[in-house]
Ligand SMILES: Nc1ncnc2c1ncn2[C@@H]1O[C@H](COP(=O)(O)OP(=O)(O)O)[C@@H](O)[C@H]1O
């Protein structure tokens with residue numbers, strides 16, 4: 775099946791990014807992987823936090839996984855994994871953590887996905903690239919998988 779066309783959004787400010795995260799959370803299901811790329815300070819963690827809080831509650835603590843590699847959450851039986859691979863030393867750690875199993879059973883949000891060995895990247899992952907401006911962010915959504923076609927069509931309007 776053909777890849778859906780990438781979609782680019784301009785997110786005006788932090789609040790708009792939080793709302794975008796909530797909209798993204800509504801379409802995520804177990805087995806979905808979101809690859810969050812962009813430079814330091816782009817807003818990858820801000821977006822991940824917004825997605826997670828949409829599941830677990832707006833006032834819940836969502837600590838950075840920079841040093842732990844992974845933080846996991848459970849919401850109504852769905853596991854959510856938030857991983858930041860910036861400090862990943864050895865990709866065998868990922869298998870030890872169970873990330874490959876999580877890709878098939880959980881919702882997985884990955885910061886610094888370029889650290890993932892190509893063979894571990896789920897074929898149906900959604901890529902979210904964030905490019906920072908002053909307060910605005912240019913967000914590009916893409917995936918090789920037709921699975922995301924309806925989402926890519928609808929998300930810009932939510
Ligand atoms: N439009 C925006 N979207 C997301 N974050 C923004 C935006 N405008 C400003 N920010 C700020 O930019 C910073 C992004 O940090 P963070 O999410 O930790 O980035 P990353 O995880 O990509 O390194 C936060 O301090 C956030 O408040």
Ligand SMILES: [Mg+2]
Pocket residue numbers: 818819820858885
């Ligand atoms: Mg981060």
